[in-house]
Amino acid sequence: xxxxxxxxxxxxxxxxxxxxxxxxxxxxxxxxxxxxxxxxxxxxxxxxxxxxxxxxxxxxxxxxxxxxxxxxxxxxxxxxxxxxxxxxxxxxxxxxxxxxxxxxxxxxxxxxxxxxxxxxxxxxxxxxxxxxxxxxxxxxxxxxxxxxxxxxxxxxxxxxxxxxxxxxxxxxxxxxxxxxxxxxxxxxxxxxxxxxxxxxxxxxxxxxxxxxxxxxxxxxxxxxxxxxxxxxxxxxxxxxxxxxxxxxxxxxxxxxxxxxxxxxxxxxxxxxxxxxxxxxxxxxxxxxxxxxxxxxxxxxxxxxxxxxxxxxxxxxxxxxxxxxxxxx
Amino acid sequence: xxxxxxxxxxxxxxxxxxxxxxxxxxxxxxxxxxxxxxxxxxxxxxxxxxxxxxxxxxxxxxxxxxxxxxxxxxxxxxxxxxxxxxxxxxxxxxxxxxxxxxxxxxxxxxxxxxxxxxxxxxxxxxxxxxxxxxxxxxxxxxxxxxxxxxxxxxxxxxxxxxxxxxxxxxxxxxxxxxxxxxxxxxxxxxxxxxxxxxxxxxxxxxxxxxxxxxxxxxxxxxxxxxxxxxxxxxxxxxxxxxxxxxxxxxxxxxxxxxxxxxxxxxxxxxxxxxxxxxxxxxxxxxxxxxxxxxxxxxxxxxxxxxxxxxxxxxxxxxxxxxxxxxxxxxxxxxxxxxxxxxxxxxxxxxxxxxxxxxxxxxxxxxxxxxxxxxxxxxxxxxxxxxxxxxxxxxxxxxxxxxxxxxxxxxxxxxxxxxxxxxxxxxxxxxxxxxxxxxxxxxxxxxxxxxxxxxxxxxxxxxxxxxxxxxxxxxxxxxxxx
Ligand code: SF4
Ligand code: SF4
Numbered sequence: 001x002x003x004x005x006x007x008x009x010x011x012x013x014x015x016x017x018x019x020x021x022x023x024x025x026x027x028x029x030x031x032x033x034x035x036x037x038x039x040x041x042x043x044x045x046x047x048x049x050x051x052x053x054x055x056x057x058x059x060x061x062x063x064x065x066x067x068x069x070x071x072x073x074x075x076x077x078x079x080x081x082x083x084x085x086x087x088x089x090x091x092x093x094x095x096x097x098x099x100x101x102x103x104x105x106x107x108x109x110x111x112x113x114x115x116x117x118x119x120x121x122x123x124x125x126x127x128x129x130x131x132x133x134x135x136x137x138x139x140x141x142x143x144x145x146x147x148x149x150x151x152x153x154x155x156x157x158x159x160x161x162x163x164x165x166x167x168x169x170x171x172x173x174x175x176x177x178x179x180x181x182x183x184x185x186x187x188x189x190x191x192x193x194x195x196x197x198x199x200x201x202x203x204x205x206x207x208x209x210x211x212x213x214x215x216x217x218x219x220x221x222x223x224x225x226x227x228x229x230x231x232x233x234x235x236x237x238x239x240x241x242x243x244x245x246x247x248x249x250x251x252x253x254x255x256x257x258x259x260x261x262x263x264x265x266x267x268x269x270x271x272x273x274x275x276x277x278x279x280x281x282x283x284x285x286x287x288x289x290x291x292x293x294x295x296x297x298x299x300x301x302x303x304x305x306x307x308x309x310x311x312x313x314x315x316x317x318x319x320x321x322x323x324x325x326x327x328x
Numbered sequence: 329x330x331x332x333x334x335x336x337x338x339x340x341x342x343x344x345x346x347x348x349x350x351x352x353x354x355x356x357x358x359x360x361x362x363x364x365x366x367x368x369x370x371x372x373x374x375x376x377x378x379x380x381x382x383x384x385x386x387x388x389x390x391x392x393x394x395x396x397x398x399x400x401x402x403x404x405x406x407x408x409x410x411x412x413x414x415x416x417x418x419x420x421x422x423x424x425x426x427x428x429x430x431x432x433x434x435x436x437x438x439x440x441x442x443x444x445x446x447x448x449x450x451x452x453x454x455x456x457x458x459x460x461x462x463x464x465x466x467x468x469x470x471x472x473x474x475x476x477x478x479x480x481x482x483x484x485x486x487x488x489x490x491x492x493x494x495x496x497x498x499x500x501x502x503x504x505x506x507x508x509x510x511x512x513x514x515x516x517x518x519x520x521x522x523x524x525x526x527x528x529x530x531x532x533x534x535x536x537x538x539x540x541x542x543x544x545x546x547x548x549x550x551x552x553x554x555x556x557x558x559x560x561x562x563x564x565x566x567x568x569x570x571x572x573x574x575x576x577x578x579x580x581x582x583x584x585x586x587x588x589x590x591x592x593x594x595x596x597x598x599x600x601x602x603x604x605x606x607x608x609x610x611x612x613x614x615x616x617x618x619x620x621x622x623x624x625x626x627x628x629x630x631x632x633x634x635x636x637x638x639x640x641x642x643x644x645x646x647x648x649x650x651x652x653x654x655x656x657x658x659x660x661x662x663x664x665x666x667x668x669x670x671x672x673x674x675x676x677x678x679x680x681x682x683x684x685x686x687x688x689x690x691x692x693x694x695x696x697x698x699x700x701x702x703x704x705x706x707x708x709x710x711x712x713x714x715x716x717x718x719x720x721x722x723x724x725x726x727x728x729x730x731x732x733x734x735x736x737x738x739x740x741x742x743x744x745x746x747x748x749x750x751x752x753x754x755x756x757x758x759x760x761x762x763x764x765x766x767x768x769x770x771x772x773x774x775x776x777x778x779x780x781x782x783x784x785x786x787x788x789x790x791x792x793x794x795x796x797x798x799x800x801x802x803x804x805x806x807x808x809x
Binding site: 005006007008009010011012013014015016018019020022023073115116117118119264265266267269270313317318319320321322323324325 | 370371374376377528612618619620621622623627628690691692693694695699700701702703704705706720722726727728729730733734735736737738739742745746747748749750752753768769770773778781782783785786787789791792795
């Protein structure tokens with residue numbers, strides 16, 4: 001009877017079985033409805049941009065793991081997830097090399113230098129986007145496409161601004177709101193909800209973002225503390241905007257609330273911390289949108305709140321059961 | 329919420345609205361991950377695959393090996409000193425070792441002492457042990473019922489418990505007489521009997537409750553008698569319905585409430601959830617009371633004993649039979665014939681393996697105890713000790729040999745910790761080499777149930793990180809003295 005093959009690790013000796021890789025691939029799956037919808041609305045270039053962005057992330061991750069000699073984390077799906085999320089924040093007519101460069105820099109600067117998976121402070125996709133905003137400011141704010149369900153010609157459909165930018169201009173100038181790009185006779189609310197207006201790849205449709213989020217909720221990968229408090233925080237600021245309902249229905253808010261703010265690594269892990277974190281993001285989003293220099297505020301709101309995460313985790317600790325101890 | 333019941337299935341007996349509210353519960357739990365309200369501890373916990381079907385229908389069989397090796401350390405407390413030498417003849421039940429505090433160890437079988445020397449031990453790695461070769465005598469001790477046992481005084485009963493070598497048979501192996509000797513100012517109002525058996529695979533307590541419900545109930549009565557309380561709750565998880573019915577019927581039949589020392593005894597169903605069988609969690613589940621930090625159940629008026637211990641108490645008091653054998657679940661996909669066996673203390677794992685048909689496929693881990701808190705064994709020549717509730721032979725597919733990664737901050741470990749601790753933080757501080765900064769995250773409360781490690785998607789060995797931090801605090805305290 002040989003006992004050489006017996007392993008001696010400590011308990012527990014069984015495991016639930018859901019691994020980091022499984023979680024990440026489930027998140028990637030949950031992003032597919034929005035991606036497919038973007039493909040339908042904006043055409044093949046969104047797929048190309050997404051692949052370019054994923055490729056940039058993978059190259060950066062591979063290089064970093066090689067250089068630092070840590071085991072490669074390229075298969076666990078987290079880099080793919082970062083790539084998709086970055087692509088979702090980009091204009092659909094961006095030149096294809098830009099997402100690659102942005103993703104590469106984002107992963108190297110926001111993830112690898114901090115120590116790789118699990119150690120980054122900021123949301124990697126959003127840092128990559130912020131880098132791109134700084135590096136390619138013109139392309140990042142003008143390469144929009146008007147929606148045209150497959151088959152419609154989109155080549156000549158560049159528009160100068162997203163509805164949020166138009167809204168912001170209207171708010172600041174006090175003029176009546178004039179949306180462009182919305183199919184002529186469609187209710188603007190519905191077009192926002194379905195994603196039939198110009199905008200970033202994955203942000204245009206609230207419906208498909210929410211479908212993906214529902215999938216994550218069903219698999220118990222995210223909880224509602226963060227998304228609901230982000231939306232609540234944003235709703236508090238909505239009255240100060242010119243078109244509160246459209247403001248609430250802009251896809252960026254929902255993508256940010258369900259997929260960016262809920263990033264495990266860069267959000268607090270305690271429920272109360274998560275609620276405060278979410279509220280902070282919502283409020284900051286509203287402030288930046290209404291009074292700041294950018295039409296789309298959630299990116300910077302999340303990055304700012306990422307800074308506070310260590311503090312939030314210290315301030316809002318779980319309540320320890322033994323503290324309730326009640327000698328009778 | 330999938331819920332497997334143990335065969336023989338009692339359908340519909342325990343609907344209790346679980347199915348009716350399942351839909352709403354599912355929706356609610358998806359929204360905020362709420363758990364449906366059932367009798368259980370308030371926070372955390374997990375529900376691993378039970379795997380109890382492997383042995384749930386296996387009636388307890390007896391098995392006596394040709395030799396036993398009895399370690400002299402089998403409980404928390406001072407080690408016993410051997411009282412026999414090589415070549416001595418011993419009879420089943422004879423005292424063969426005694427600790428300074430009077431806790432005794434008895435010969436599990438009749439025979440001849442072959443050796444008194446250091447041998448492999450399942451917990452201590454090595455320990456002095458007495459090896460006895462079986463040699464049945466003509467007048468094997470039978471341990472018949474002693475007349476008038478019910479009228480014995482508390483003190484006499486306690487004495488028998490101590491001399492009978494009783495320790496907690498649920499696994500902790502704390503000397504039972506010490507737990508039942510209450511400080512004079514203690515105000516105990518309730519006895520809890522732990523029939524939860526929340527570890528996967530194990531069914532030895534279940535079979536005991538099912539097959540010998542009367543003895544379990546009478547055993548509980550003896551404990552109530554010894555600590556002088558008139559209220560006793562037996563907590564059983566709702567996946568053991570047949571045992572619940574057996575116990576309820578036994579309570580009825582025996583008329584426990586009208587014995588010389590009446591006890592109001594009730595079997596309480598709890599949600600199937602690990603670690604329901606842990607003392608604090610059971611107390612919370614059954615009474616809603618919370619034991620203060622580093623406090624004892626006594627402080628909230630409660631004494632907890634496991635069902636197998638209750639059974640052994642009865643045997644010690646009614647039959648003068650010391651702890652010389654125990655029921656062990658032998659299970660896992662890696663064993664040819666899973667069984668529940670009553671074996672003499674000191675039976676070697678190798679002998680049990682042989683009796684159960686040997687390995688079945690590639691076994692990568694052998695455990696003493698359950699898969700959550702049990703210990704991996706390196707040597708199959710270790711013996712069953714009083715605290716051994718199960719022996720598991722696990723194949724690669726059942727166990728976990730993956731490497732671990734960085735914390736991804738998912739917060740799962742916080743959700744499942746029944747004490748509201750932060751194992752993720754502790755693990756990170758330990759990795760950074762700062763174990764002495766982890767007290768704020770609750771490391772000293774941790775009782776190492778392993779729920780956190782079980783769920784961690786990064787497979788982080790959180791329990792070991794907790795142990796490292798605790799050791800650092802212990803060393804610090806020692807160096808200060
Ligand atoms: S092992 Fe400790 S930290 Fe982990 S869940 Fe159990 S009590 Fe909590
Ligand atoms: S379960 Fe593991 S990965 Fe998740 S927070 Fe806890 S330690 Fe980190």
